[in-house]
Amino acid sequence: MKASKTAAPGRLLTQAAGERQTGALVVGGQPGGTVYLTEGQVTYAESPAAPGVGELLTASGRLAARTWQAALDAGTSHARVGPILLEQGHLTQGELELCVLGATYDAAYFALGPASAPVEFLAGAAHWLGRIVQVDPAAVVREARRRGRLLDEIYPHPQLDTAPVIPVPRPPVERITLTAAQWELLVHADGQRTPADLAQLLGRAGYATIQELRRLAALGLIEPPRVRERAGDGPDLVRPPRVRGTAVDVPRPARLPGDGPTVPIIVGQRPAPASGDPPGAATETGPGYRPPRLARRKPGAKLPKEIAADTTQMHPGTDEVLLKRIRTALKALR
Amino acid sequence: MPGVENCLQEAMAIPGAIGASIVDYTTGFPVAATGAAPNSDHDAAAAGTADVVQAAQSRSLFVSAIPHDLLEDLIITTAGGYHLLRLVQTDFDSRLVLYVWLDRVRGNLAVARRRMQALAEDLVAT
Known part of the structure; x- marks a missing residue:
């Protein structure tokens, strides 16, 4: 196993293929990918930017997700997922070959596309799909480059x-x-x-x-x-969630005409708070203001005993269940 | 259960066949090829094949407005030969065409067309 280094993925693949190696060329970066070699021949490639054989077959409905999962469970450890699908008659040889070839060239474009990327060769690594096709690595490298050129001919961005x-x-x-x-x-x-x-x-x-x-x-x-580049400079904007539910009218007491003014009229002079007093002190006796039950505490300080006991009674059942679930979920993340 | 190689071998067994390939027409790339190609260049032939299929699929003149009335095959005739292009319909996402180059004198267009239809269907048949 070679240490990760920055190099041209295509050149490294050709070199490993020339030595008739078996293993996986792992290409880092965005999006990156992995090209699998078996005795110097490319047998599979995968990349986060390219759907693999499983995604292609299940997303199209060609295979039920259950069938694919069963083949994965049975064949992953022996690297025989592809042959199992054929033996069980879920796919024809032609279909699987075409699907693997398509997925391989697709992923190889993303893995081998960058001129330079962090690459690592894991000798001996084999893909769980098994050997379904084999392709000349030189053809794969050439095709990956050609595809890049084709895109630039369409729209070079x-x-x-x-x-x-x-x-x-x-x-x-x-x-x-x-x-x-x-x-x-x-x-x-x-x-x-x-x-x-x-x-x-x-x-x-x-x-x-x-x-x-x-x-x-x-x-x-x-x-x-270019519009996106400008947007990327600013702060990350998050789309707010859509408002759910329907609007409800607030019930108000019906007023009769001649009941008096709808706006309360202040008659007397409002007493100005003394400059030294806290803003709440002057209005403490007023009907509109309720003083807080608790004095301001330092962050992390414990609640007074009588109120702390009070809160457990205030929130029985559901909240406790919810908190326990959150705790379990957080533990699972560790 | 025929594989890709097997399919191409059978295509070459069609009377008058000179060359055969399976081409990805999004990229104009020969996924598999055998026998001869026009100008001895399978890559160029594949690129040309892709251009022809894309033209037929994108020009409204050839595109049917009836649902599921999809393009099946294309035949290009020259003085010396026939170029037959048959679309391979797979359930999963792919854009493939089976291409057979046929000698005009030794080949029989009707026979070749029927054989190619069977081959393209068998390749992906369940």
Whole structure:
């Protein structure tokens, strides 16, 4: 196992493949990824920005989540998840091969795309999917580079690939034509989801998602990257939660005309508080003001005994249950 | 249960077949290829294939407005041969097309088209 260092992931992959190594090339950074080699051939790749075989198969409904989970449980420890799915007849060989090939090239684009990133080679590591396909590493590296160039031909703004997707509030043209994939993306873009989130949500290839988003940006249908850069400089804005429930009228006593003025009229001169007194002291006797039950305490100081006992009686049942649940949840986080 | 290699071998067994490949038409990349390619370049052939499929899918002239009336195949005829492109419909997300290059004299368009339909369906059949 080599220590993590900064290098060109593509070059390191070619080098490891040249030595016919078996293991995993772990690429750090954003989004990063892992490319798996078996005897110098690429057998799988994964990246947070690219849905894996499991996500592709379950998000599309091709496999039930239960079926996929059962195959994972049975095959992960022996790295035979793929062969198990084939043996049990859930997928055809062709389907699985095409799915793995697609997912591999997709993830490899994200893992091998950056010219320089922290990389680490874990010798001997194998992926739990098992060996379904094998691809020439040189072809994978070449294809990853070519895909990067293709994106820049569409719309050369790589910032779009990682930032949250924000559809423009009003299209800049009178009439727009969308492909099915573009429509899906715009419908699900809520201003918070990144391209990677959308790809995972829809079970669509990460690269294909980015490609469509760059096209949408070129059409002026999603916010251009420079607007977001400015927004990023300011404080983090959090969208407030939508107000739930319905408005209720406040009951007021009905007033008859001639009942008197609706606004109370102050007759006498208000006594001005003496300058040394605390602001509450002058009005302490007034009906509108209730003095606090407790004197101001230092932070962390304990409540007086009689009041502390009082509070336990005031909150029976539910609050205690809630507090216990919070305590258990916090313990679980440790 | 045929795999990708097997599918391409069977495509090459179609009378008159010169070359065959499976192309990802979002990227114009040959996922798998066998036999000859126009100008002996599978990569360029795949890029061209992708352009043709995308053109057919994006130009409103060829796009049907009827739901589920999707593009099935494309046939390009030259003096020397046929280029057959058949879309492979997978349940999971993919944009793949089966491409077969056929010799004009030895090949039979109707036979090839039917065989390719069967191949594309068997590849992903359950």
